[in-house]
Amino acid sequence: MAKAKTAFVCNDCGADYSKWQGQCSECQAWNTVVEVRLGPAKKKTSSFQGYAGGQQSNLSKLSEIKLEALPRFSSGMEEFDRVLGGGFVPGSVVLLGGHPGAGKSTLLLQTLCALAENHSALYVTGEESPQQVALRAQRLKLPMDKLDLLSATNVEEILFQAEQTKPKLLVVDSIQVVHLDDVSSAPGSVTQVRESAAQLTRYAKQSGAVLILVGHVTKDGSLAGPKVLEHIIDCSIMIEGTHDSRFRTLRGHKNRFGAVNELGVFAMSELGLKEVSNPSAIFLQRSDDVSSGSVVMVVWEGTRPLLVEIQSLVDASSFGNPRRVAVGLEQNRLNMLLAVLHKHGGLMIGDQDVFVNAVGGVKIIETSADLALILALVSSFRERPLPRDLVVFGEIGLAGEIRPVPSGLERLKEAAKHGFKQAVVPAANAPREAIKGLKVKAVKTLTEALEAIE
CATH class of the missing domain: 3.30.230.10 (Ribosomal Protein S5; domain 2)
Structure with a gap:
């Protein structure tokens, strides 16, 4: 039997090496280089004819591209829409990161419960039980009768349910706990995060659904997981705020459909996150x-x-x-x-x-x-x-x-x-x-x- 090919990849920055080493040379982090198993290489063809099974690529001049306004729909919160660049874009992938307790799940649950009144929405929870999510929604006095809830960590199961319900918004909380069956590494590893995000992103692009991924952060405040995840997504947002402060700031770090470094301000109350329309005050x-x-x-x-x-x-x-x-x-x-x-x-x-x-x-x-x-x-x-x-x-x-x-x-x-x-x-x-x-x-x-x- 042929020996499986392996590589060594840094969990923080995604740099790869031919052998294991204690410190990553790119980000200077210690004990973040892990071994990953590579899949079999695809067989190369000797001719360019019949590329991609005979499919022809659509070659066109840049001036011939039709420019149309992006079809957006509002999240229901002006501060959230500001950071997104004007609202959700169908088929886009949004990554929301933040420290534990910053309000990631609260913000998304508020948004989906409100949008579920007019749009189909699916909330996938992998870290909390359905009872915990329902208790939070009840405590925040949110409408609960229209939102679909799924407790799963298997990507195949999530995509199967999404194909059945065809949601316009899909939230996966969080990307670090989901996994694929055909990937042998543990959830949260470089391979699992990268492949799981790629599968979910492919579904979002094909179906036109808005995909929102929740991500963890490291001790220094940066997003955990491989850097390749930042290239896959369309929009990266970080929610910041300390436990002793009632205010939360939502900052955009990457946005293909709007301005970068946009800031939204929220106040944490008994009924969840409330918008602050005049942050200077x-x-x-x-x-x-x-x-x-x-x-x-x-x-x-x-x-x-x-x-x-x-x-x-x-x-x-x-x-x-x-x-x-x-x-x-x-x-x-x-x-x-x-x-x-x-x-x-x-x-x-x-x-x-x-x-x-x-x-x-x-x-x-x-x-x-x-x-x-x-x-x-x-x-x-x-x-x-x-x-x-x-x-x-x-x-x-x-x-x-x-x-x-x-x-x-x-x-x-x-x-x-x-x-x-x-x-x-x-x-x-x-x-x-x-x-x-x-x-x-x-x-x-x-x-x-x-x-x-x-």
Whole structure:
């Protein structure tokens, strides 16, 4: 008997190797390389004639392709539709990831129970029993008489039931627990996740049903499983939120049918997840007496501006090595800005403990928060509160220059709408026409920015 061919693949990033090794060379993760069994290779043909059993491919010019609007239907939640790019696209595959308890199953159960009133929907639960799902739906006071529920982990059984019911929406919770009979590896392994997702995706493309896969995340917050799963799907969404916070953010990381990095905000209540139509309002719940080290910045999330309060605390260090803690912001960015502040701002706080925090649990990933962070640090260090009606945004370069950021006018209009009277922005983002009720100070260098708050 011929020996079965095997390969060694990393569970986290999908990199393959010819032999086992303790650490993956691509993602630097330890003990993630596992052995997988390869299927028999297909017999090669010596001629290109009769390719694919005599089927002919449809070759056409790019200009001849008919452009039609995508037929979407709403999820019933505007914030969910925003992240999806406008709603569900028939035949698309959506991957929803998040930490345990973040609200993945709650969000999908709410969505499917509402859509089942007008569309056929099938919810496949592989981790929870049908009784647990029914109890959650009853606790959330959801309509339960139209949604089809299936407790199964076998992909063949799931596809058989889907062929019988022909749902317009199909949810598989989760992709890490389902398996195929002809794949020998355990559920959750690279081979099982990849092959199971491929089979379910093939069904979605052929039937036109919307497929939603629920995925687990690793300790560092990234999606568990092979990276090839991210190439199979059409849309990747992560739901984020801590257990001590009632707010949840839904962020799009990949979307073939809409904008990437779109953000939706929800509030967890007794009746499930409720939409937050004005996220800036919840992130701006400040006390009446604003202390030093606090300032409001305007970040751009997907297709809309968002006002977020940033706080900093600069205090004398009692240890030889001062601490640098960043919550909601990038740690390396903080270290770089401290060096720029020392070099071009003339303030030496290298011997101080520095703590920064983005209020509300939101994660800031764009560079427009640089100027606000610097001014918050200076305010805390000098113990001088900044004006309550001040809003700040701008990127800072290593030479101390203030660089412009995209959509500056829209950010200023959003700030004016929430009652802010002053703004410190890059000179290139200064509006050509005055904005009613908002006084804009345009700065070109870090020195000018520091003088603007004196």
